[in-house]
Amino acid sequence: MPKIKLAENTINQIKEICAQFDNQEGELINVLHQVQNKLGYLPAEVQEVIAKELKMSLAKVYGVVTFYSFFTMLPQGEHPISICMGTACYVRGAEQVLTEFKRQLNIEVGQTSPDGKFSLSSLRCVGACGLAPVVTVGEKVYGRVSPQQVSKIIAEYQQGCPSEAKSA
Amino acid sequence: MTDYKMHLLVCGGTGCKASQSEQIKNNFKNQLQEVGLENDVQVIHTGCFGFCEQGPIVKVQPDNTFYVSVTPDDTREIINEHIVKGRQVDHLLYTDPNTKVQITESKNMDFYKKQVRIALRNCGFINPENIEEYIGNDGYSALGKCLEELTPESAIKMIMDSGLRGRGGGGFPTGLKWDITRKVENEQKYVVCNADEGDPGAFMDRSILEGDPHTVIEAMAICGYCIGANKGLVYIRAEYPLAIQRLKTALTQAREYGLLGENILGSDFSFEIEIRYGAGAFVCGEETALIHSMEGKRGEPTFKPPFPSQEGYLGKPTNVNNVETFANIPPIITKGADWFSSIGTEKSKGTKVFALAGKINNVGLIEVPMGITLREVIYDIGGGIKNGKEFKSVQTGGPSGGCLTNDFLDTPIDYDNLLAAGSMMGSGGMIVMDEDDCMVSIAKFYLEFTLDESCGKCTPCRIGNKRLYEILEKITDGKGTPEDLTKLRMLSHVIKDSSLCGLGQTSPNPILSTLDNFMHEYEAHVNDGKCPAGQCKALLQYVITDEKCTGCTLCFRNCPVGAISGEKRNPHYIDQSLCIKCGACYDKCKFDAIKIA
Numbered sequence: 001m002p003k004i005k006l007a008e009n010t011i012n013q014i015k016e017i018c019a020q021f022d023n024q025e026g027e028l029i030n031v032l033h034q035v036q037n038k039l040g041y042l043p044a045e046v047q048e049v050i051a052k053e054l055k056m057s058l059a060k061v062y063g064v065v066t067f068y069s070f071f072t073m074l075p076q077g078e079h080p081i082s083i084c085m086g087t088a089c090y091v092r093g094a095e096q097v098l099t100e101f102k103r104q105l106n107i108e109v110g111q112t113s114p115d116g117k118f119s120l121s122s123l124r125c126v127g128a129c130g131l132a133p134v135v136t137v138g139e140k141v142y143g144r145v146s147p148q149q150v151s152k153i154i155a156e157y158q159q160g161c162p163s164e165a166k167s168a
Numbered sequence: 169m170t171d172y173k174m175h176l177l178v179c180g181g182t183g184c185k186a187s188q189s190e191q192i193k194n195n196f197k198n199q200l201q202e203v204g205l206e207n208d209v210q211v212i213h214t215g216c217f218g219f220c221e222q223g224p225i226v227k228v229q230p231d232n233t234f235y236v237s238v239t240p241d242d243t244r245e246i247i248n249e250h251i252v253k254g255r256q257v258d259h260l261l262y263t264d265p266n267t268k269v270q271i272t273e274s275k276n277m278d279f280y281k282k283q284v285r286i287a288l289r290n291c292g293f294i295n296p297e298n299i300e301e302y303i304g305n306d307g308y309s310a311l312g313k314c315l316e317e318l319t320p321e322s323a324i325k326m327i328m329d330s331g332l333r334g335r336g337g338g339g340f341p342t343g344l345k346w347d348i349t350r351k352v353e354n355e356q357k358y359v360v361c362n363a364d365e366g367d368p369g370a371f372m373d374r375s376i377l378e379g380d381p382h383t384v385i386e387a388m389a390i391c392g393y394c395i396g397a398n399k400g401l402v403y404i405r406a407e408y409p410l411a412i413q414r415l416k417t418a419l420t421q422a423r424e425y426g427l428l429g430e431n432i433l434g435s436d437f438s439f440e441i442e443i444r445y446g447a448g449a450f451v452c453g454e455e456t457a458l459i460h461s462m463e464g465k466r467g468e469p470t471f472k473p474p475f476p477s478q479e480g481y482l483g484k485p486t487n488v489n490n491v492e493t494f495a496n497i498p499p500i501i502t503k504g505a506d507w508f509s510s511i512g513t514e515k516s517k518g519t520k521v522f523a524l525a526g527k528i529n530n531v532g533l534i535e536v537p538m539g540i541t542l543r544e545v546i547y548d549i550g551g552g553i554k555n556g557k558e559f560k561s562v563q564t565g566g567p568s569g570g571c572l573t574n575d576f577l578d579t580p581i582d583y584d585n586l587l588a589a590g591s592m593m594g595s596g597g598m599i600v601m602d603e604d605d606c607m608v609s610i611a612k613f614y615l616e617f618t619l620d621e622s623c624g625k626c627t628p629c630r631i632g633n634k635r636l637y638e639i640l641e642k643i644t645d646g647k648g649t650p651e652d653l654t655k656l657r658m659l660s661h662v663i664k665d666s667s668l669c670g671l672g673q674t675s676p677n678p679i680l681s682t683l684d685n686f687m688h689e690y691e692a693h694v695n696d697g698k699c700p701a702g703q704c705k706a707l708l709q710y711v712i713t714d715e716k717c718t719g720c721t722l723c724f725r726n727c728p729v730g731a732i733s734g735e736k737r738n739p740h741y742i743d744q745s746l747c748i749k750c751g752a753c754y755d756k757c758k759f760d761a762i763k764i765a
Contacts, residue, residue, distance in 0.1 A: 026482075028464035033406060033445055067466040067623070068447030070406055087369035087563065087599045088525030090613055096750050100728060103748070123407070124450075124617070127371035128183040129525035130220025130532060141186035147728055147750050 004045050011049055013038060018053035025056050028064055032071055041075045077112045077119030079157045081105075084134040086125030093146070094133035098122060100147040101135075104154055117157065172210040174251060177227040179292065181216030181378055182371070182410060184224040188240055189213070192224055195243035200251075209251055215379015217292035218533040219279055222262060227274070227292070234274045235260040265529065265551060279530050282549055284511065286519050287335075287372075287495035288535045291379030296414050299421035302382040308427055310501035311386050311393075315435040318501075320350060320394040327394075327497065329505035331517030336362060336453070336490030337565065337594040338670075339516070339583040342497075349395040349477040349487040357397035358486040359388050360476075361494055362458060363404040363411070366450035367566035368617060370597035372521040373491035375533050377404070377411035380495065381418035385441060387494035389428065390501065392439045395487050400441040403458055407448065415443065450567070450621035453595075454669050455480075455488045457623070468625045469669035490595070492521055512538035516582035526563075526599040527554045536581070543577040546600060557602040561685070565594030567614045567621075568674030570681025571607060590681040592674070606703035607686040608693055612640040614678040622671065629672030632663040636679060644704045648694040657683055702764045705749040709765045712753075714739040716761035723753035723762065 017034045021027035031050060036042050042065050051058040065071045083089075083098045098109070101120055105113050112119040128134050131143025135153065142153060178184075178193045196211045217225045222236035226246065233256055235246065242260060249255045261270040262277060274280045285291075294301035302308070314323050328343030349357065361384060365373040377384060388400040404412055419441055422428040430438045444462045451457045452467040455476050461467035462481055480486025496518060500508045509517045516538040522545070525531050529551035536545060542562055546552070553559050561571040570591035572579075579585050583593050601610065615637045624630045636659055639652050660676030660683075667673045683690065692698045699707040712723070712732075719737040731747040734740030742753070742762075754762045 024464075026464040029445065029447055029461065030464075033447065063466055064464070067468075068449050069620075070446075070448035085368070087566070087597065087613070088523075088531070089369075091526045091599060091601055091605055091610075099748070100750070103729075124366065124368040124448075125371065126182065126186075126407070127374050128186045128220070129369060129371060129523060130183045130223055131186055132525065132531070134186070143186055147752060148726060151728075 004043055006045050006049070010039070010046075014046060014049045015053055018050060023053050023055065025054050028054060028056070028061065029068075032061075032065060036071060041072050043073055074110070074119075075112065075116075078117050079137050080119045080121065082121045082123045082136045084124070084126050084128075084132070084136075085122040086129065086132075088125070088129035089133040092132040096147045097133050097135065097145050097150065100150040101154075104150055118154070172208060174209045175229040176209060176211045176246075177214045177229065177292065178211065179215075179217050179223060179225040180213030180296075180410075181220070181223075181375060183216070183220040185410070187224045189224040191240040192226065192238055192243055195240050196247070199244055199247050203247065203252065205247075205251065212295040213297070214294065215291040215296050216375040216533055217274075218283075218288065218375075218535075219274075219277075219530065220532040221530045225292075226260075232273045232275075234262060234272065234277075236262045278551065279532065279534075279549055282540065282544060283535055284519050284537045285535045286499050286508075286511075287376060287383075287492050287521050288379070288533070289499065290383065291375060291533075294380070296379050296381055297417050299382060299418065299425060302380070303425075306502060307382055307498075308386050310498035311389050311427065312433055313501055314390050314393050315433050315437055320396065323390065323394050323501065324350065326505045327500060330500045330508040331505075331512070331515075332493065332496055332500060332508065333516065333583060334490060335492035335496070335520065335595070337568070337592065339593060342489060342493055345477065345489070346391060346394050346487060348475075349397075349485050352478055352485040354485050356399070356482075356484045357395055358481045358484055359391045359395065359397045359400040360458070360462070360481065360486055360488040361388055361400065361402040362453065362455075362488055362490045363402055363408075364446040364452045364458060365405060365408075365491075365595065366453050366621070367595045367597050369525050369599050370523045370566060370595050372523050372533060372596045374405075374408050374411045376491050376495050376521075377408070378414055381411075381415045382422065383495045383498055384415075384491055385418055385422050385428065387497035388441060389432065389439045390497055391487060391489065391494070393437050395485075397487070398438050398440065400439060401444050401462060401481065402441060403444045403446055403452070403462055405448070406445045412443065412445075419443075449623070450617070451623045451669070451671050454671060457669070458488065459486060466623070468623045469671075471668065492596070513580060513582045515584055520581070520593065520596060522596045522598045524550050524598050524600070527557065527602040527605070528552070528600040529554055538582045539580040541578050541580055542572065545581070545598070546577070550600065553600065553602050557604065559600070560603050560605060561601045561607065561610075563591075563599040563601065563610070563678075564597065565592035565674075565677070566597045567617050568592060568670070568677055569594045569597075570677050571601070571610065571685060572681070573685045575685075590684055591677070604701055604703065606644075606699050606701035607682045607689045608640060608644055608699075609701075609703050611678045611682045612637065612644055615640060615675070618671065618675040622675070626666075626668040626672060628663045628666040629668070629675065632659055632667075633672075633675055635659060636663070636676065640679070643690065643693050644699075645706045646693070646697050646704070648690075650694055653683070653687075653690055653694060708749065709744060710742055710747060710749065710751070710754055711763055711765050712740050712742055713761050713763055716759050718759055718761070720758070722756050722758065726752045726756045728752060 135142045226235040333339040457467040457469040476486040717739040
């Protein structure tokens with residue numbers, strides 16, 4: 001992966017977050033949450049800064065980042081698409097929906113489309129099992145999604161602004 | 169609250185929020201203002217009502233009218249008809265699918281009739297963002313009773329006598345756990361609430377936190393008083409933003425009211441609660457892994473003993489309980505151990521919350537007394553199988569549990585019976601499957617989950633589960649051999665016997681229980697190259713029967729890959745090389761012309 005040069009104020013932002021938690025090693029997960037919240041992802045260069053601030057080894061930081069599925073080292077697409085693969089959604093056909101998203105976007109789970117517009121992930125249960133299968137695009141939740149609706153959902157975001165109507 | 173003549177309770181659970189319940193609430197507020205009733209009618213966002221299948225739900229009080237599947241366009245009608253003119257809006261009432269009779273009040277619905285709500289007592293009744301409503305419903309009186317009347321020993325004795333067992337799945341007696349932690353001597357102890365609900369398809373903990381966060385805060389404080397801890401930590405999934413926000417609001421309010429902090433209610437007991445965020449790791453539901461995660465490390469489990477009650481968070485004695493367990497504590501203290509132990513079976517007391525989902529008519533969150541049968545849950549409360557299909561199996565206990573058949577439908581649900589039947593209580597996910605679900609694929613689905621979530625620390629779990637998954641994949645691809653079935657069973661037992669933590673020790677359960685209960689399905693895959701449920705794509709082909717096809721073009725129009733060709737009013741044809749076997753044509757065909765071969 002090409003090395004990224006972090007901007008000076010990005011580094012300062014990271015340092016500030018670390019300082020908020022008194023540069024405590026035990027606060028690593030909280031720090032990572034906040035930094036990812038701000039930057040969108042946690043590339044190696046960001047982890048280096050955090051390791052230095054918290055006075056711990058980079059390997060340990062990397063170990064924690066890769067352990068938890070919530071943290072990502074890759075930038076997310078403009079519209080992150082998540083397909084719920086909880087059991088309730090699975091038995092109501094989430095796998096076919098996921099296959100259809102993969103096919104239409106031509107990317108695998110965990111990847112971002114070349115134009116940076118969409119990224120695809122699967123998640124475990126959003127707790128809206130009554131609406132299974134569930135797909136989320138950013139903050140918006142689509143319930144009772146069928147493979148036939150996939151192209152419609154993608155189209156909503158390809159033209160720029162998503163339509164106001166929420167599908168139920 | 170007394171100033172208002174009427175209340176509109178709008179479900180603010182995650183499921184209903186996804187169906188625009190926020191918009192419904194806002195519409196009500198704006199439209200009430202337009203007609204000048206904003207001071208007479210209060211609009212409240214409550215926690216989950218449980219009846220998610222019919223969401224979004226709006227309840228009108230004081231007459232308890234229960235409106236289902238409400239949309240933002242219905243709000244004006246509810247105001248004009250119900251609020252202003254006092255007439256029910258009939259088309260928004262729930263219709264009983266069997267009798268076709270409209271039912272006004274929830275207590276008369278089959279879905280609610282057999283439920284007993286203890287942990288969920290306030291969900292859907294109070295505004296979770298207003299501490300006064302919780303206090304108005306007996307809230308914090310249990311904490312008050314403990315501080316004023318009960319010694320820690322006598323409070324623990326009440327919990328022990330009640331027979332409450334851990335609701336996170338293991339079923340360890342809660343009172344005993346508290347007692348053990350109490351007896352360890354240390355200046356600093358911790359109370360931890362495990363809200364890292366990782367079981368896919370289970371959402372009871374989040375619903376409690378979203379619908380009644382104060383009950384968890386109160387119970388944690390009681391636990392702190394009993395075991396001698398002054399610090400509590402809630403370990404919650406970062407994926408639960410709404411639950412986190414409500415919990416934060418509740419914590420602030422509890423501090424303002426002096427129910428958290430120094431010298432609570434004028435006593436010399438002080439208690440404070442902090443929130444810790446999980447970051448998506450199923451194994452963190454395991455106590456030792458959870459504690460490591462709270463310390464900012466990788467959430468890997470360690471060998472027990474030492475148990476957390478001896479050496480837990482930061483090496484100090486720590487009592488870990490799950491959200492639902494805590495939610496049972498305040499009612500036990502206020503109503504007494506005898507009341508609680510009068511509900512349930514001999515060894516499993518009280519109630520259990522289940523997230524009922526899958527191929528069932530009434531998806532939702534239910535709380536039932538222990539000892540109820542699966543049949544009552546699935547057919548009476550759940551309303552039976554969706555689309556009139558045949559029941560095949562019910563899965564309890566999530567990735568650590570098993571799949572039960574018809575034969576177990578009349579077994580009373582409790583910890584020990586479910587274990588004896590080859591499954592487990594687990595945290596409360598209950599997924600119903602019908603004739604269209606392939607049990608080999610279900611086992612594979614759970615294995616894929618375990619594979620993803622195995623932390624990799626111990627070999628049997630990390631490598632063994634991978635091998636199990638490969639064998640299952642081979643079978644669903646139609647390449648399995650009879651020896652594979654023997655290997656599956658043998659390897660499963662090795663993993664169970666030799667893994668370090670609960671995750672590995674239970675991960676082969678979905679395989680073992682399906683091998684025991686659905687051997688014929690495995691054999692059909694391996695010996696006949698067939699998937700009886702028609703789910704394993706490698707083993708099936710969709711073909712159009714020329715005689716039945718009317719050439720309506722419906723399949724042609726619905727095929728996502730353009731694999732279907734044919735002229736209007738002439739039989740169509742599926743190109744097998746293009747077909748992705750999604751089944752869309754099969755589902756859409758009105759003439760039964762598409763067959764699975």
